[in-house]
Amino acid sequence: MKFAIQINEGPYQHQAVDSAYQFAKAALDKGHEIFRVFFYHDGVNTATRLAVPPQDDRNLTKLWAELAEQHNLDMVVCVAAAQRRGMADEDEMKRNGKDANNIHPAFRISGLGQLIEAGIAADRLMVFGD
Amino acid sequence: MSEIKKFMYVNRKAPYGTVYALESLEVVLIGAAFDQDVSLAFLDDGVFQIMKGQDTQGVGMKNFSPTYSALGDYDVTKLYVERESLEERGLTLDDLLPLKYEDEDDDWAEKDSIKLVSREELAGLMEDQDVLLNF
Numbered sequence: 691m692k693f694a695i696q697i698n699e700g701p702y703q704h705q706a707v708d709s710a711y712q713f714a715k716a717a718l719d720k721g722h723e724i725f726r727v728f729f730y731h732d733g734v735n736t737a738t739r740l741a742v743p744p745q746d747d748r749n750l751t752k753l754w755a756e757l758a759e760q761h762n763l764d765m766v767v768c769v770a771a772a773q774r775r776g777m778a779d780e781d782e783m784k785r786n787g788k789d790a791n792n793i794h795p796a797f798r799i800s801g802l803g804q805l806i807e808a809g810i811a812a813d814r815l816m817v818f819g820d
Numbered sequence: 821m822s823e824i825k826k827f828m829y830v831n832r833k834a835p836y837g838t839v840y841a842l843e844s845l846e847v848v849l850i851g852a853a854f855d856q857d858v859s860l861a862f863l864d865d866g867v868f869q870i871m872k873g874q875d876t877q878g879v880g881m882k883n884f885s886p887t888y889s890a891l892g893d894y895d896v897t898k899l900y901v902e903r904e905s906l907e908e909r910g911l912t913l914d915d916l917l918p919l920k921y922e923d924e925d926d927d928w929a930e931k932d933s934i935k936l937v938s939r940e941e942l943a944g945l946m947e948d949q950d951v952l953l954n955f
């Protein structure tokens with residue numbers, strides 16, 4: 691089956707990012723396809739490369755980045771949600787005249803159309819959140 | 821992408837207090853460009869999102885409720901409101917924004933976008949969807 695995943699809650703604050711990761715990993719292990727992972731609302735904070743969680747805890751950005759690398763996952767961060775929350779890649783940094791950026795290279799910033807497209811293209815859109 | 825899917829945006833939360841309602845509306849507006857079969861559901865505290873006379877001056881947030889009136893122009897014309905959620909909150913249809921659209925299949929007659937449905941009917945509508953986006 692072809693899945694798309696939407697994540698609506700922030701990392702560590704809420705289990706949604708963990709549950710989505712475990713779901714994605716299990717689905718891929720079973721030979722299913724993940725069309726796209728779309729980070730929305732506070733979920734966009736998962737994409738920061740600057741988080742330093744305690745060493746004995748999981749690092750959600752790293753876990754997703756490793757999974758993405760292994761399976762060539764398309765991980766999209768919503769641009770509108772990202773702008774509100776101070777998440778920027780180099781292009782967004784320059785476009786908005788900011789002095790820093792923080793997006794991990796495993797993620798890319800794009801628009802909400804990518805979420806709708808994922809809903810159309812996938813057999814199932816799984817929403818993780820409250 | 822010629823396939824048309826049934827998308828339902830499920831709004832369960834109050835308009836302010838959290839950002840879900842505002843960012844749900846942003847998805848609806850962008851999603852309208854994809855020519856899918858779109859509907860919105862308002863239930864639980866989500867019914868407060870489309871209440872008349874919202875005034876956010878005291879909380880210093882943007883009142884985005886006027887945007888719901890533009891949904892008809894985006895061909896988003898099916899707004900299902902769960903009757904039980906309204907009743908549980910002491911609200912009636914008169915407390916909601918008079919949201920309308922012009923029906924192109926009926927000589928552009930102005931029609932109500934809001935459809936009151938029972939909890940049971942809404943469950944059935946959800947069952948019919950291809951994609952449910954929960955906010």
